Amino acid sequence: MRKKIVLTSLLTVAMCLSLIVGATFALFGSESKKNIAVTSGKIDVSAKIVSLDTYSRGTATQNGEFANGGSAEIDADNAGITVDRMSPGDKIVVKIDVENNSNIAYRQRATLKFESGTEDFFGQLVVGVSEDGGEYDYFSSYATEWTYHEANTTGTPEVSSMYISVELPEYVSENWQDKSCDITFAVEAIQGNAETEGEESRKVYLVEDQVALEEVLGKMQDEETVVLSGGAWEEAEISYDDDRTIYVRGYKVNKLTVDAPAGEVHYYNDAEEIIGEALAGESLHVYGNVGTVTVKRGHAVMEAGASAEKISVVPAEGAAAQIDVAAGAEVQSISVDAAAGTKAEVSVAEGASVPEMIVTGEGEITLGGEVERTIDVWTEEALRGALGVSGTVTLRADIETADELKFLCDAALDLNGHTLTVAGGTKAIKSSGGKTLTVQGNGTVYGALYADKLFNNGSTLIVNAGENFSVQSSSPMGWAVYGALNSKIVLNGGTYSVGDIESNTGVVEFLGQSLEINDATVNVTAETVLDAYGIHSNAAETYLNDATVNAKYSRAVYLNNSLGKTVIRGGSFTTDKYTTNFVINPTIDYKGTLDISGATIMRVGVGILYSRTGATKVEGLTESSLTFVPYGDSAADFLNIDVKK
Numbered sequence: 116m117r118k119k120i121v122l123t124s125l126l127t128v129a130m131c132l133s134l135i136v137g138a139t140f141a142l143f144g145s146e147s148k149k150n151i152a153v154t155s156g157k158i159d160v161s162a163k164i165v166s167l168d169t170y171s172r173g174t175a176t177q178n179g180e181f182a183n184g185g186s187a188e189i190d191a192d193n194a195g196i197t198v199d200r201m202s203p204g205d206k207i208v209v210k211i212d213v214e215n216n217s218n219i220a221y222r223q224r225a226t227l228k229f230e231s232g233t234e235d236f237f238g239q240l241v242v243g244v245s246e247d248g249g250e251y252d253y254f255s256s257y258a259t260e261w262t263y264h265e266a267n268t269t270g271t272p273e274v275s276s277m278y279i280s281v282e283l284p285e286y287v288s289e290n291w292q293d294k295s296c297d298i299t300f301a302v303e304a305i306q307g308n309a310e311t312e313g314e315e316s317r318k319v320y321l322v323e324d325q326v327a328l329e330e331v332l333g334k335m336q337d338e339e340t341v342v343l344s345g346g347a348w349e350e351a352e353i354s355y356d357d358d359r360t361i362y363v364r365g366y367k368v369n370k371l372t373v374d375a376p377a378g379e380v381h382y383y384n385d386a387e388e389i390i391g392e393a394l395a396g397e398s399l400h401v402y403g404n405v406g407t408v409t410v411k412r413g414h415a416v417m418e419a420g421a422s423a424e425k426i427s428v429v430p431a432e433g434a435a436a437q438i439d440v441a442a443g444a445e446v447q448s449i450s451v452d453a454a455a456g457t458k459a460e461v462s463v464a465e466g467a468s469v470p471e472m473i474v475t476g477e478g479e480i481t482l483g484g485e486v487e488r489t490i491d492v493w494t495e496e497a498l499r500g501a502l503g504v505s506g507t508v509t510l511r512a513d514i515e516t517a518d519e520l521k522f523l524c525d526a527a528l529d530l531n532g533h534t535l536t537v538a539g540g541t542k543a544i545k546s547s548g549g550k551t552l553t554v555q556g557n558g559t560v561y562g563a564l565y566a567d568k569l570f571n572n573g574s575t576l577i578v579n580a581g582e583n584f585s586v587q588s589s590s591p592m593g594w595a596v597y598g599a600l601n602s603k604i605v606l607n608g609g610t611y612s613v614g615d616i617e618s619n620t621g622v623v624e625f626l627g628q629s630l631e632i633n634d635a636t637v638n639v640t641a642e643t644v645l646d647a648y649g650i651h652s653n654a655a656e657t658y659l660n661d662a663t664v665n666a667k668y669s670r671a672v673y674l675n676n677s678l679g680k681t682v683i684r685g686g687s688f689t690t691d692k693y694t695t696n697f698v699i700n701p702t703i704d705y706k707g708t709l710d711i712s713g714a715t716i717m718r719v720g721v722g723i724l725y726s727r728t729g730a731t732k733v734e735g736l737t738e739s740s741l742t743f744v745p746y747g748d749s750a751a752d753f754l755n756i757d758v759k760k
């Protein structure tokens with residue numbers, strides 16, 4: 116498709132005047148007739164393109180050809196100008212003559228407008244208007260005042276001239292390749308006594324330094340534009356305290372500071388750094404390519420086509436700061452650091468690209484939208500600030516907390532080789548009802564892992580353990596992993612232990628829907644626990660794959676759901692301590708159905724016990740390739756597989 120800029124002319128507007136005369140007749144009388152000749156006046160105003168000059172980077176070019184191969188030419192019927200393949204630094208200057216052959220008084224104005232829907236690219240052009248071809252004024256929209264003209268009775272056309280320049284500046288970024296717009300120059304004329312309404316022009320101000328910028332900011336009207344011209348700027352500050360909307364274009368700025376607590380700034384330039392000191396709601400709109408954007412107070416938006424290496428949302432003391440990333444924008448990383456007493460908000464639209472987010476601080480933090488979030492934490496305060504954030508929370512240091520940790524959103528906790536101590540090991544890291552918490556990496560948790568519920572809406576707890584991952588609990592309830600009603604737990608690897616706590620619960624205590632343990636180790640470390648459990652499951656479905664359970668005095672596995680289904684593949688299950696004062700525990704105790712194969716079972720009592728109430732024989736058992744290892748003198752008194760008598 117040919118991309119073009121078109122200058123068209125609006126021709127004559129005509130007026131018609133008429134007079135009607137009526138007569139009344141009587142029964143007696145006479146009549147005398149006269150003819151009245153009526154002609155209408157004529158408004159005849161026309162615009163004609165007289166000349167077209169072309170330039171590339173300030174140098175005149177010949178035959179309407181730009182230096183890079185583009186061109187400009189007057190259409191055959193003088194209806195307009197077609198500009199093809201403009202590149203940064205190209206410019207046209209058009210002389211237009213306006214002829215008046217009107218025989219009645221009239222009012223006239225000239226306008227310069229762009230076609231609706233092309234305003235974004237039109238805004239990149241610098242459009243100037245001059246009456247004599249000398250000094251130009253620049254506009255984003257242009258309309259003269261209505262001027263009164265007497266009838267032309269000389270028979271010779273009255274001619275006035277206007278010069279229009281259209282330039283695609285050198286600073287325009289590659290984002291504006293292959294764009295187009297239509298520009299219309301119109302001369303409008305109406306009868307001299309007609310009522311007229313004015314139309315505001317929008318000026319464009321070209322400035323070359325901060326002093327000139329400050330002067331222009333003081334006089335710009337709402338929705339006008341300032342161009343930072345003259346080459347790249349080292350530093351610029353846009354500061355005003357009223358509610359005007361302004362547009363900023365031009366050369367790249369190394370460091371831009373925006374302080375407009377009531378205004379709205381649309382920034383199209385590239386920049387190395389943008390600092391939003393004080394902004395209103397959605398008041399800083401960024402369209403260019405930026406290194407870093409820092410929002411301290413107020414609301415900024417990365418618009419479609421914009422890009423940034425990093426955005427920092429760092430609310431000032433007692434303030435709120437917000438960034439929105441629109442569809443089509445690209446941001447490499449967003450960091451949020453909200454201190455106590457501040458608010459931070461990030462919203463990422465579908466279709467935006469934000470591969471990383473880092474969140475710290477204990478302030479109020481709201482995150483929304485589509486983004487992979489990495490939340491790095493060094494302190495307890497930062498960790499607690501991330502509990503309401505959906506993303507991956509990564510420990511960057513050993514952290515101790517005074518109370519439980521409850522994740523309120525779908526999230527992941529990466530220990531990253533560090534130690535996390537929860538209330539000295541006595542309390543838990545929890546996933547909220549209906550949410551999923553994934554604990555991963557290498558490191559040590561002193562405390563318990565807990566899949567919570569809310570009104571019977573259970574959560575999901577997943578552990579993706581590294582080679583050196585352990586949970587060491589001192590919970591007074593006796594568990595290292597707990598699943599509430601309707602929860603789901605998957606343990607992939609890791610070692611789980613409870614200290615010297617005498618309790619009749621399991622190290623893995625599960626009351627939920629589904630429990631899956633793969634290649635993990637469960638240790639009952641207390642020396643005096645009896646009739647307790649390594650794994651206690653009341654789940655509808657339990658799956659143990661290559662699990663290792665060291666139960667000492669206790670049952671290694673207790674499957675307490677009479678309707679439950681359990682599948683065990685491989686693994687090692689050990690009960691190797693006994694006392695003469697109490698009943699000796701079985702190693703595996705089940706009540707529902709059990710499908711077990713390839714496992715090694717060490718026993719001091721019964722190896723596998725079917726304990727459903729009232730049962731007189733072993734039922735619901737499918738077993739193969741099992742290895743039973745009787746341990747101790749009393750083991751001879753018990754069977755490998757038996758029913759509770």
